[in-house]
Amino acid sequence: xxxxxxxxxxxxxxxxxxxxxxxxxxxxxxxxxxxxxxxxxxxxxxxxxxxxxxxxxxxxxxxxxxxxxxxxxxxxxxxxxxxxxxxxxxxxxxxxxxxxxxxxxxxxxxxxxxxxxxxxxxxxxxxxxxxxxxxxxxxxxxxxxxxxxxxxxxxxxxxxxxxxxxxxxxxxxxxxxxxxxxxxxxxxxxxxxxxxxxxxxxxxxxxxxxxxxxxxxxxxxxxxxxxxxxxxxxxxxxxxxxxxxxxxxxxxxxxxxxxxxxxxxxxxxxxxxxxxxxxxxxxxxxxx
Amino acid sequence: xxxxxxxxxxxxxxxxxxxxxxxxxxxxxxxxxxxxxxxxxxxxxxxxxxxxxxxxxxxxxxxxxxxxxxxxxxxxxxxxxxxxxxxxxxxxxxxxxxxxxxxxxxxxxxxxxxxxxxxxxxxxxxxxxxxxxxxxxxxxxxxxxxxxxxxxxxxxxxxxxxxxxxxxxxxxxxxxxxxxxxxxxxxxxxxxxxxxxxxxxxxxxxxxxxxxxxxxxxxxxxxxxxxxxxxxxxxxxxxxxxxxxxxxxxxxxxxxxxxxxxxxxxxxxxxxxxxxxxxxxxxxxxxxxxxxxxxxxxxxxxxxxxxxxxxx
Numbered sequence: 001x002x003x004x005x006x007x008x009x010x011x012x013x014x015x016x017x018x019x020x021x022x023x024x025x026x027x028x029x030x031x032x033x034x035x036x037x038x039x040x041x042x043x044x045x046x047x048x049x050x051x052x053x054x055x056x057x058x059x060x061x062x063x064x065x066x067x068x069x070x071x072x073x074x075x076x077x078x079x080x081x082x083x084x085x086x087x088x089x090x091x092x093x094x095x096x097x098x099x100x101x102x103x104x105x106x107x108x109x110x111x112x113x114x115x116x117x118x119x120x121x122x123x124x125x126x127x128x129x130x131x132x133x134x135x136x137x138x139x140x141x142x143x144x145x146x147x148x149x150x151x152x153x154x155x156x157x158x159x160x161x162x163x164x165x166x167x168x169x170x171x172x173x174x175x176x177x178x179x180x181x182x183x184x185x186x187x188x189x190x191x192x193x194x195x196x197x198x199x200x201x202x203x204x205x206x207x208x209x210x211x212x213x214x215x216x217x218x219x220x221x222x223x224x225x226x227x228x229x230x231x232x233x234x235x236x237x238x239x240x241x242x243x244x245x246x247x248x249x250x251x252x253x254x255x256x257x258x259x260x261x262x263x264x265x266x267x268x269x270x271x272x273x274x275x276x277x278x279x280x281x282x283x284x285x286x287x288x
Numbered sequence: 289x290x291x292x293x294x295x296x297x298x299x300x301x302x303x304x305x306x307x308x309x310x311x312x313x314x315x316x317x318x319x320x321x322x323x324x325x326x327x328x329x330x331x332x333x334x335x336x337x338x339x340x341x342x343x344x345x346x347x348x349x350x351x352x353x354x355x356x357x358x359x360x361x362x363x364x365x366x367x368x369x370x371x372x373x374x375x376x377x378x379x380x381x382x383x384x385x386x387x388x389x390x391x392x393x394x395x396x397x398x399x400x401x402x403x404x405x406x407x408x409x410x411x412x413x414x415x416x417x418x419x420x421x422x423x424x425x426x427x428x429x430x431x432x433x434x435x436x437x438x439x440x441x442x443x444x445x446x447x448x449x450x451x452x453x454x455x456x457x458x459x460x461x462x463x464x465x466x467x468x469x470x471x472x473x474x475x476x477x478x479x480x481x482x483x484x485x486x487x488x489x490x491x492x493x494x495x496x497x498x499x500x501x502x503x504x505x506x507x508x509x510x511x512x513x514x515x516x517x518x519x520x521x522x523x524x525x526x527x528x529x530x531x532x533x534x535x536x537x538x539x540x541x542x543x544x545x546x547x548x549x550x551x552x553x554x555x556x557x558x559x560x561x562x563x564x565x566x567x568x569x570x571x572x573x574x575x576x577x578x579x580x581x582x583x584x585x586x587x588x589x590x591x592x593x594x595x596x597x598x599x600x
Contacts, residue, residue, distance in 0.1 A: 056346070057342070057346075059339065059342060059346060059578070059581065138375075139330075139360075139375070220360065221360075222358040223338065223359055223361045224357070224359040225356065226345055226346075226349045226357040227353075227355075227356035227357075234356075235328075235330070235358040245361070247491070248335065248490070249339065250339075250490065250491070250494075250510050250511040250513070250514040250515070250583060
């Protein structure tokens, strides 16, 4: 009996140890985030005033602002969304609803999944050669947005495919039974039901596009612009590039300005991700 | 149905609002000073020259808000690649154009003007706690940095110095700073020992040297100016006694040979455009006062006159 007791105590001790180990791991990752955020807030908060959002970058830390970078990022993201979303949803619909199940379709699907894993700089090089030089769009918002659209296409396609696949066939069959055509079924039943899932993918893709700097630097984002872009053919700067430019300045004050800009970017990203989570939760509820 | 009527009304309102806004801004634009310049100026090139060009662009914008100046940081060499296929108007350069680049310009039919704008003093630095290194001769620097260097410890440089291993930090191989330092110290651009810590980001070098008791490194003067409390600058002796890099010694040429000129390269086609000529003129007149503010050294006034003359 004593032997079993000892054995069970040993097992329990192991259990406690494992429990603690996992708790510490979880805490550690949160701790790192908290330290990072605390440091950013401590350094960046003094610079987060109205002028910071209204000013252009300056050689004086106190007068520096992120207006052109914000406007540039918004331009890039909106245009990327306009280009990528219709193509991505159309591709997902084709692959899930129309494409015959054969080797060629599989080949396309595997390729799309692979594209999602390609380093972003490769898209940058492609964008520079094709959009900037060959098609002659120059170092413009259009070139940047087209490159970003290619970058996020696979992400949206894959998540849209999953959302469409998750819709029970009974819904489709119900629609057909009422005499609806395939297109009517897709437009009135499949798309609306899959929408939350598709939106989640779109938002995650957009937040990826918001944080990317390498491909945009390659395509020709500038480090300083003196006028706000007013059209898709204008030159631009985006938030991550502005952060990079400030970070490499010699003066210590600019480290704090950098922290302020990083805070803005993090808040934007967290907001986007939060929206994605809320939408996903809503999506789960619909089908349970 | 009520829903569609409402949205139709909203649409009409929106269209009206947009039209009004456009009219308002168009009118405001038309009323603004008519003599003001407009158009684009596309600049790319050296990250060393960027802070100066950025400061000048910032001030130029106050008087000419309609001129859109864009500045990129592709490095001197990367910038020239764009400059030589006509993608940019001005290239910021931390070294003179190379023969191969000049040939490429000729082949592409691009004519340009070289304009000297400022000096930078390549500074040699050690850790703040280093109390034995006061100055280094060019020969000693060469012995430390040359490609087949056998120097490992401070003692290998001078027998009275401690027998501790030197850790070397330097500008990354893609920078004009690296090209210039190796050219002056080792006699050949790009020739250097390979066991040093390189970084394109000078702030990384500052951190590295500040945290390493036996560090020795080099980078641009402006990064030393901002970190005088963390680093100790080493005087350099090129035969006329040890000289410390300061605004004065770099300007009057006594900090030699490690002080280097910085340039703008402007295409002649671009100079024919009013706003580009106005910008470069501003750079060499009012703009030069901004140069010390961002940690670089002004040229003598007579030199600016000479550079201005090149514009015509």
